[in-house]
Amino acid sequence: MRTSELEELPISKIKAIYDYIPPRGIFKMHVKSLTGIETNGLYIDTFIAPDKLNAQNLRANIQKVKDAVKVVHHLNIKMAILGGFTSLLLEGNFNDFEDYDMVLTTGNSLTSAYVVKGLEKAAREHGISMSESNVLVIGATGDIGMACTNYLKGKVNRLLLCARNMNRLKTFGQRLLDEGHEVKYSSDLSELAPEADLIISVASSSEIAISSLKPKVIICDAGYPKNLEEKVEKVPGVFLFHGGMGQLKHGYSFNPDYTSQFYRYPAPHLGHGCIIEIILMAFEGIKENFSMGKGNITSEKIDLMYELSLKHGIELAPFYNSDGILEASKNNSTT
Amino acid sequence: METQEKEFKSIEVFNVTSDIYSQAITGELIGMSNFATLAETIDDPHEKMEAVEHADSERRHAEGFMAYAKKLGLNVNINLKGSYWNRIREQFLNYAAKKDFIACIIIQEVMLEAFAISMYTDAGNALGGASKKLFLSIAEEEKEHMDHSVELLQEELHKDPDTFIKKFEGIHFNCMTILSEFSARTDLKGHCGVCNGDCMKNALHHVNLNVDSLRGNALALYAKALDTIGIPGEKSIVWIAKLPA
Numbered sequence: 016m017r018t019s020e021l022e023e024l025p026i027s028k029i030k031a032i033y034d035y036i037p038p039r040g041i042f043k044m045h046v047k048s049l050t051g052i053e054t055n056g057l058y059i060d061t062f063i064a065p066d067k068l069n070a071q072n073l074r075a076n077i078q079k080v081k082d083a084v085k086v087v088h089h090l091n092i093k094m095a096i097l098g099g100f101t102s103l104l105l106e107g108n109f110n111d112f113e114d115y116d117m118v119l120t121t122g123n124s125l126t127s128a129y130v131v132k133g134l135e136k137a138a139r140e141h142g143i144s145m146s147e148s149n150v151l152v153i154g155a156t157g158d159i160g161m162a163c164t165n166y167l168k169g170k171v172n173r174l175l176l177c178a179r180n181m182n183r184l185k186t187f188g189q190r191l192l193d194e195g196h197e198v199k200y201s202s203d204l205s206e207l208a209p210e211a212d213l214i215i216s217v218a219s220s221s222e223i224a225i226s227s228l229k230p231k232v233i234i235c236d237a238g239y240p241k242n243l244e245e246k247v248e249k250v251p252g253v254f255l256f257h258g259g260m261g262q263l264k265h266g267y268s269f270n271p272d273y274t275s276q277f278y279r280y281p282a283p284h285l286g287h288g289c290i291i292e293i294i295l296m297a298f299e300g301i302k303e304n305f306s307m308g309k310g311n312i313t314s315e316k317i318d319l320m321y322e323l324s325l326k327h328g329i330e331l332a333p334f335y336n337s338d339g340i341l342e343a344s345k346n347n348s349t350t
Numbered sequence: 351m352e353t354q355e356k357e358f359k360s361i362e363v364f365n366v367t368s369d370i371y372s373q374a375i376t377g378e379l380i381g382m383s384n385f386a387t388l389a390e391t392i393d394d395p396h397e398k399m400e401a402v403e404h405a406d407s408e409r410r411h412a413e414g415f416m417a418y419a420k421k422l423g424l425n426v427n428i429n430l431k432g433s434y435w436n437r438i439r440e441q442f443l444n445y446a447a448k449k450d451f452i453a454c455i456i457i458q459e460v461m462l463e464a465f466a467i468s469m470y471t472d473a474g475n476a477l478g479g480a481s482k483k484l485f486l487s488i489a490e491e492e493k494e495h496m497d498h499s500v501e502l503l504q505e506e507l508h509k510d511p512d513t514f515i516k517k518f519e520g521i522h523f524n525c526m527t528i529l530s531e532f533s534a535r536t537d538l539k540g541h542c543g544v545c546n547g548d549c550m551k552n553a554l555h556h557v558n559l560n561v562d563s564l565r566g567n568a569l570a571l572y573a574k575a576l577d578t579i580g581i582p583g584e585k586s587i588v589w590i591a592k593l594p595a
Contacts, residue, residue, distance in 0.1 A: 021592060028595045031535070035566030036590070037574050039583025059583070086583070271584065 122289025
């Protein structure tokens with residue numbers, strides 16, 4: 016954000032001030048639909064430093080999220096998506112904002128849609144049958160993890176569920192077993208990874224390490240941050256892509272334009288599913304909270320959001336990871 | 351002096367407390383001088399009287415700090431010509447010479463008061479005891495000044511947003527640059543001329559303070575004031591990001 020005439024600030028100096036900044040708008044956004052509808056938005060940052068996302072700072076972080084929603088209210092904006100960690104901090108609970116007369120969403124329905132549709136597409140392109148595959152979900156008891164699991168149940172051979180909280184995992188796993196699905200669950204990833212053909216990772220833990228993989232396994236990294244490459248055993252044939260992302264075929268613009276500083280991707284006009292969900296809600300004039308709470312994302316909501324996405328010319332992002340566009344997607348990565 | 355120093359846990363605590371009071375008194379006297387100058391720029395008799403009243407309020411704050419510093423036997427150094435304070439005063443005088451009432455209000459009531467309110471609150475809470483009561487009560491009065499001016503500036507912004515924001519931006523870089531250099535981890539333009547001996551920033555830990563949180567809280571309050579006035583966050587964040595650090 017500092018211009019070229021100023022010296023770059025070292026990280027230590029940025030860290031010294033970053034989390035003192037009150038939540039505020041950073042840039043305006045303009046988006047166009049395939050149908051010709053246009054809409055404007057504002058990106059508001061909570062200024063929660065990544066290294067402050069811990070239990071010790073939980074109360075302060077929740078307050079920052081609430082302050083950010085208050086900014087939305089003061090600016091008389093009627094729709095907001097609480098993206099990334101902000102919805103995790105509130106666990107999708109919007110009760111505090113009932114008096115604000117605004118529509119809210121976590122954006123997790125469309126993120127989940129892009130994850131499962133991306134996995135299905137990758138499997139198809141690699142000649143892997145979903146119905147014969149074992150699908151491992153890492154972070155299975157989170158909102159997106161549960162949504163993906165519920166969407167995939169009955170469509171795959173076996174669900175392998177992994178989460179840190181064993182009580183929640185047991186409750187969720189047992190429910191699926193009671194419904195008659197093939198399920199194995201464990202908080203120990205090494206017990207599940209060797210059996211997986213397809214993997215969805217929606218966990219944010221820095222402690223994940225995936226090893227003993229089958230050859231030619233497909234991995235969708237949809238966690239925050241997307242850095243699973245560093246944590247996966249280097250096995251030839253592993254296809255790892257960053258999921259939960261869409262590509263706005265009719266583009267978007269930022270004002271000020273920070274696209275050269277951040278939100279940089281190897282293909283043009285990529286966006287997070289959660290952000291695109293609120294764009295679709297604006298295009299469609301949806302006047303009620305959409306994705307909210309935890310465990311409330313149904314397969315119907317996933318399908319509805321995905322249909323709306325395609326209707327407005329927003330498609331699955333091409334397959335890419337930190338090395339760039341992946342071979343299978345190269346022909347489809349430009350708009 | 352020896353008897354008084356015994357009330358402090360260590361000579362370091364005595365020294366840093368002395369420096370905190372020195373800065374507070376010098377800052378209040380700069381505020382007093384600024385309001386006195388401001389009174390001369392105003393034609394409206396009621397507003398003129400209000401400016402004099404504010405100058406008197408800052409004088410009383412300075413006197414309050416001086417009286418308590420004397421009681422504690424602190425080693426107070428008042429220096430209105432100290433490098434940073436003098437530069438801020440010069441900036442104020444530049445705008446006052448042009449009879450730019452709004453610019454003067456922005457410098458004194460938003461920029462300087464944001465730093466005063468925030469730093470008095472932090473210092474008061476850290477020093478404890480009677481110092482806490484004194485610093486917090488003065489911070490509260492300064493907050494009333496700031497709130498009153500923020501309302502006035504909201505009206506100004508409403509009249510002509512683009513011109514007002516452009517003007518504010520210019521004042522921001524003229525004045526906040528100085529405050530930012532002053533409050534950086536190390537004084538970016540040398541010794542302030544107010545602290546006794548070395549820069550007190552190196553000794554703040556003796557009273558459970560640190561320069562990063564003092565500066566961070568002050569800039570946060572300044573940012574919130576800009577938000578309340580109605581300056582778009584996407585502009586103020588760039589202004590703040592461009593300050594020296």
